[in-house]
Amino acid sequence: MHDEIDAPDSNSIRRRDSQGVQTEAWKRTLEETDEIAEQRRNDGWEVVTVMTAHTDTVSRGMGDDETFGLVHVLPNNYVDEFTAAFDGDEFTEYLAYGTEVDGFMFVVTEFIDPETERSILLPSRYDMALADGMVSSAADAGVLYTHVKTIDGTILGTFEHEEFAPLVSKPNE
Template sequence: MNDDARARDPRTERRRDPTGAQTEAWKQTLEDMDALARQRRDDGWDVLTVRAAQTDTVSRDTGDPDRFGLVHVVPDNDADEFAETYDEEAFTEYLAYGASIGGYVYLVTELIDPSAERSILIAGRYDLALARGMITAARDEGVLYTHCKTIDGTTLGSFEHEEYEPLLPDS
């Protein structure tokens, strides 16, 4: 594909963010996460905020058929604190806040340990054009997962969402 054809490809244009909508949506997502963190802290909770370096949608077709869902890459500067904070048995609830804008879902996922009043807020963005396999797997299995890992692939933790609709775009 030559440069002229690539420039006219709507997928390429969307990634370039010609209107600035993606930049603004990401900025708003981070502001929302910070506001949620402040609110929780004001209520006496311990809160960890993480800006995912990358969020991928993983279907059953991309390797391990039992590992599908959202995969957040946790930056190295947050990885140790995430690993020390997250306990799969204690974090039993979640909330999701987000919006679909320009073919992407901008999302803050809050993992909640209600008994210890702890929260982990993860800001991420995923491409709807790449999410079909993940959405199909979630609907087939009746569950969706959030996986957090480091850039080198080390798994930091996974969370099972039995009620996964808030993590998906409006259908």
């Protein structure tokens, strides 16, 4: 008896990155993170950069209806640095710097406390093919959230974005 082997679907091929395109995009994202941090520091700002272990696009139908949006998981070695810098009432603005490559968003999100000139930089990568539910949830609610959590699921901070198109649209759309 001969077992058929299923051919990989286009999403699994896209995720493999056999050409190294996504790897290069991630390197550019990290370089951009460093450039933004250096520019802010040269302007006298306090800057904290935290790395994400993983980023999910979560819709209301995926669990807790209120915990939707971009969910960034921080490795334990960045938790203390993030919690020391973060204050949900003070970080009232954000900028997103990014590009789309092979259906993935490679983005640096900069959370800004304009009063005390502090910035938190969060480079991430997420699959836009899995983001439709999140985008629909945000459109329905009129807001998108960014949640930063630990590997064990503890929410460390939440940012609210009333203007969220830069986080969910391909650049130049």
